[in-house]
Structure formats: C-alpha cells, structure tokens
Amino acid sequence: MHIFYLPEATQGYMNLPEEESKHCVRVLRLEAGENILITNGKGHLFDATLIDAHPKKAIVELSAARKGYDYWPFHLHIAIAPTKNIERLEWFLEKATEIGIDEISLFTSYHSERRIVKTERLEKILTAAMKQSVKSRLPKINDVIPFDRFIKSEIKGQKFIAWIDDEVSEQLLDACLPETDCTILIGPEGDFSKEEVNLAIENGYKPISLGKARLRTETAGLASCHIVQLINYLKK
Amino acid sequence: MHIFYLPEATQGYMNLPEEESKHCVRVLRLEAGENILITNGKGHLFDATLIDAHPKKAIVELSAARKGYDYWPFHLHIAIAPTKNIERLEWFLEKATEIGIDEISLFTSYHSERRIVKTERLEKILTAAMKQSVKSRLPKINDVIPFDRFIKSEIKGQKFIAWIDDEVSEQLLDACLPETDCTILIGPEGDFSKEEVNLAIENGYKPISLGKARLRTETAGLASCHIVQLINYLKK
Structure with missing residues (x-):
C-alpha cells in the first residue's frame, strides 16, 4: 500500500501537502477510493482512503491511528x-531510520574532513526512508556544530563515546541499559583526537567498543543503532 | 598503515601482484623500507616491509602472521x-565484510527483479572492503542460481529463512546458536513467495524474524549478519 507524509495528520478529512498530492495523483496515478497509509512522522500511522484525487490538494479520509506502532520506550540519539x-552519511541516515532512531546530531571534530552539510537535503533523505520503511517516526536531525560545543550541551540519559582503541574493552552491548535514553558519539574517519576523548569523558561520556571488527564511521553509527535496538528487545 | 592483498602470502620475501604493486608504488608512492600490512584473504594478516618499490613486481618481506586475528569459530553464510x-547489493557486501561474513550466495526468486549480476565486479568490491576494514578474510561469493536449486543444495549447520510475516514470531537473536555454522536466506524486494517459503521449510530452513522493523533486502542481510556476530560475542 502507498504511504504519504502528512505532518499534521490527526483524523477525518484532510488535504495532502502539495508535493505529496502531486506524487499521489500525477506520479502514482492513484484514484479516488484507493486505500493508502498516512504517517505523521510523530509516531502515528493511519489507514486512510483517497477521497479526491486533486493533483495539488488531494483529499484523504483518515481512520484512527494504529495503536502501538513503532513504539520504543527510549530516545536513541546518535551524534556523528x-x-x-x-x-x-546519507546511507547511514537511511539505514538508521529503517532500524529505528530518534535523533541525529552532526559535529565537526579535529580529524573531520567535511565541515559543511546541507541539513535540508538530509531531511529529505530521512523523510524518504521513513516512507520507504513504513515508519511513523521521522528522526530529527540537527545542524552541524563544533565537537566541543556539542559535548558541553545538556543531554539526559546514558552517554557513550565509541572509540577505536585497544584499551577500551567495555562493549556497548554490555554497557547500555534497556528502556533508557541513550546518546552515542561516533567519530570521523581518522577517529577522535585524544583531547576530544578526554573532553567527552570529563563531560560524562563513557568509552565503549562496538566489537572486534574495525568499522567505518557510517557502519559504526549503524551498528550502534542496531545494538541499542537489540538490547531493548533482549533485556526487557 | 597501508594494506595489500597477496593471496599466496606465507612468510619471507615475496612479490606483490602487479595491480597491488602499481597501487603501492605508483598511486601511494611508498618507498623501500616502509612498513605495510599484507592480508592473504584466508585469515592471516602479516606485518611486512616494502623491500623493492618496483611498480610491477614490488618485493615485500613478511614477518609471521598475527595470531588469532579475525578468528570466529563458525561459518556465516548469507544467501540473498x-x-x-x-x-x-554492493553496499551489503561492503558492510557485511566489515562486520564479518564468510560466504555469500546469490539466488533468483519468484519476485526477483534482477536475475543477472557480474560476480567478478562483486569480488572486487569484497576485496576492496576487506582491505579497507583491515580484514584477513576475503568472503567467498557464489554465482547466481535459481532459488529451488540453492534450497536443495547440501548445507551443514543451522538454516534460517528471514521472512516478513506476522505469524513468524521467533527471533534470529533467540534461535541462533553461538559457535555453530549458520546459513540465512534473505528474500528479494517483494519477499519470498509462499511456495518458496514452504520449499525452504521442507528442506530444513526455519522461519525467523529479524525484529519489529520492516527492513529492505540489503538491510535485512546486514542486520542478520550483525546479529549472528553479536550472538557469538554475547553467548560464548
């Protein structure tokens, strides 16, 4: 079934946004009476019917939201x-959305080779990934800020820094508690500098390992996201 | 440190293959005396020194292989x-190599949209991923065959089929035993047909779920690979 994004979706008759109307009517050529799905990106997935196949202001009728869809009792935040x-990075965003993530922060670090990103484009990728994987939650993405500013921002819950170092023996799989908010820092190609790791530790971040394998930045991001989701499945 | 692939690497003085010599000397401009790493793709990683920076037949001197590097006591095989x-698919191969995989089989299925692949190109991607992630094991990749032929081939160890169906409640995370060979079937976009699932079950494959989230083919492949590696970390 086709799925559309309508941020203010609640119930009853509503208009699809212009871009979604166009996609629905002009691209997919759906006709009045067709059953569709609507996600509001805030945790609600609705069964709906296309009522008026208008190419700019399509009208849909929404039933009650599906209960307990995509619910997880923690906030998963990855800063990368x-x-x-x-x-x-785009690949990481797509895959993390499929696996399940709430928030992504971006930071520049001592060894960062890229310091500028267009958050708007990344938001589009997140929206497409949400629809593709039939998710009801659109992950939030924050603009790039310097590492030291991010590290000093107030963050609740468990805080980890994934760091490629033989001295770090504690595994995220063991250290992370289920049903608890969680923020994980993932370094750039070339890893965090020693000073950055120390700064993170001073600010309450615990160094953890993601396992034996040496992973690229985006793979480490996805692996940690998957591990947190598995822990919550496993330990609850 | 730079890493090169030399399938027949053992010990002492050896020539790098022509393509690796070129990459070492012409592209990276390494000079005699530099320390490098050599992987033989069969589970051995060697510390080595570049002795003669010849652009076609570079000579290297290998020390003894690092012990216990990349060792896992099971054979992980994903058929996708x-x-x-x-x-x-290429992305799956790269990421699975990083996470750790032994063998990949390719099959065409009732809903497959792609029936032809160039295995040679995929082998290059696996080799690049092995080097990039400093692995000593090059995953084996098998040519595409029809699903029913694959399913009837003799395979030892645990056999699972990942199938998107609400009736399947057993999780791979619970069903998979550590330190045991394991083959997992991952279906195409559009999933396996009911007949294919039945054929798999008749041939000893157990239906399992990869969790609550709906995953694309390549994400399901990677998630199952990661789950098997985590189980072996967790339960051993």
Missing part, C-alpha cells in the same frame, strides 16, 4: 561526524 | 536475492 563522502 | 538496484 559527517563523512568526507557525503553519500556514506 | 540480488536487489533491483545493484548498488544496494
């Missing part, structure tokens, strides 16, 4: 250094 | 339907 090749 | 967009 944008990769030199932006496609690798 | 090639994705319509080949880049998604």
